Amino acid sequence: xxxxxxxxxxxxxxxxxxxxxxxxxxxxxxxxxxxxxxxxxxxxxxxxxxxxxxxxxxxxxxxxxxxxxxxxxxxxxxxxxxxxxxxxxxxxxxxxxxxxxxxxxxxxxxxxxxxxxxxxxxxxxxxxxxxxxxxxxxxxxxxxxxxxxxxxxxxxxxxxxxxxxxxxxxxxxxxxxxxxxxxxxxxxxxxxxxxxxxxxxxxxxxxxxxxxxxxxxxxxxxxxxxxxxxxxxxxxxxxxxxxxxxxxxxxxxxxxxxxxxxxxxxxxxxxxxxxxxxxxxxxxxxxxxxxxxxxxxxxxxxxxxxxxxxxxxxxxxxxxxxxxxxxxxxxxxxxxxxxxxxxxxxxxxxxx
Numbered sequence: 001x002x003x004x005x006x007x008x009x010x011x012x013x014x015x016x017x018x019x020x021x022x023x024x025x026x027x028x029x030x031x032x033x034x035x036x037x038x039x040x041x042x043x044x045x046x047x048x049x050x051x052x053x054x055x056x057x058x059x060x061x062x063x064x065x066x067x068x069x070x071x072x073x074x075x076x077x078x079x080x081x082x083x084x085x086x087x088x089x090x091x092x093x094x095x096x097x098x099x100x101x102x103x104x105x106x107x108x109x110x111x112x113x114x115x116x117x118x119x120x121x122x123x124x125x126x127x128x129x130x131x132x133x134x135x136x137x138x139x140x141x142x143x144x145x146x147x148x149x150x151x152x153x154x155x156x157x158x159x160x161x162x163x164x165x166x167x168x169x170x171x172x173x174x175x176x177x178x179x180x181x182x183x184x185x186x187x188x189x190x191x192x193x194x195x196x197x198x199x200x201x202x203x204x205x206x207x208x209x210x211x212x213x214x215x216x217x218x219x220x221x222x223x224x225x226x227x228x229x230x231x232x233x234x235x236x237x238x239x240x241x242x243x244x245x246x247x248x249x250x251x252x253x254x255x256x257x258x259x260x261x262x263x264x265x266x267x268x269x270x271x272x273x274x275x276x277x278x279x280x281x282x283x284x285x286x287x288x289x290x291x292x293x294x295x296x297x298x299x300x301x302x303x304x305x306x307x308x309x310x311x312x313x314x315x316x317x318x319x320x321x322x323x324x325x326x327x328x329x330x331x332x333x334x335x336x337x338x339x340x341x342x343x344x345x346x347x348x349x350x351x352x
Contacts, residue, residue, distance in 0.1 A: 014059030014206030059206025060095025060169025
């Protein structure tokens with residue numbers, strides 16, 4: 001690209017889920033995943049400063065739930081405040097995990113921090129373009145039927161701008177998730193592609209944790225991208241094979257004076273490997289020892305390990321996987337999880 005071409009650059013991230021597995025006063029000393037989430041969040045903000053982007057957008061679920069310990073909120077908002085000091089505008093959409101509103105704080109009053117606490121549109125002068133970004137807090141019920149109304153309430157269509165973007169935390173028809181690639185088509189929480197505003201040059205969305213771009217057909221040869229950056233960390237074993245990261249978007253003005261999204265790039269972030277270990281229900285104590293030795297030998301030392309079983313686990317086998325036993329047998333650098341039902345008590349036989 002020639003240096004004379006007018007352009008601006010955005011950095012787009014979402015679903016950081018800060019505070020996940022990050023207790024302030026842990027009752028058990030073991031490795032936690034919370035610092036991984038926070039460190040990737042910091043990596044993105046650092047990249048935005050180093051690359052001197054024009055604006056940063058967060059597509060929702062900044063926090064992992066609505067009630068987060070005050071110490072975690074203060075840590076996150078301190079990061080935002082430090083970033084805002086660089087003069088780069090930051091726009092945030094409250095997500096569904098936050099119940100559509102961020103924890104209140106004077107930190108959010110910084111002039112460079114903009115939060116969609118209600119349907120609204122923010123405008124910015126970026127690289128010679130007037131950019132309008134409409135958005136609204138996550139709609140947690142029946143967004144399908146009310147979507148057009150909530151978009152209208154943002155005022156985006158009525159805002160004079162060179163380019164318009166819609167930023168939200170919702171599911172759009174055609175988005176896919178999970179190891180089998182389940183695709184959303186219908187449902188009260190799925191937005192129809194045909195209902196997306198035609199005035200937008202792109203929709204930037206959080207909520208779907210897999211990075212993907214959905215090209216929505218428009219009249220003529222032009223399509224509109226719906227960009228999901230995905231989450232910045234793996235939040236469940238359903239995401240074990242997914243690469244996590246954020247997006248860089250570059251807009252350019254054509255020789256005809258029309259602004260368009262010219263380039264979209266995905267930047268991968270570090271994510272620890274997730275490994276599932278199948279435990280046979282008939283294992284002997286010696287077999288458990290061999291299994292754990294195999295984990296030490298074959299599994300990356302910083303992995304997140306999940307033990308699962310396809311059958312009912314006996315009390316004797318559950319005792320072999322006690323916290324004391326695992327702490328003696330496995331590296332402290334691992335995170336250990338158990339599949340659903342592993343520690344459930346056996347069902348009693350009916351006597352009726």
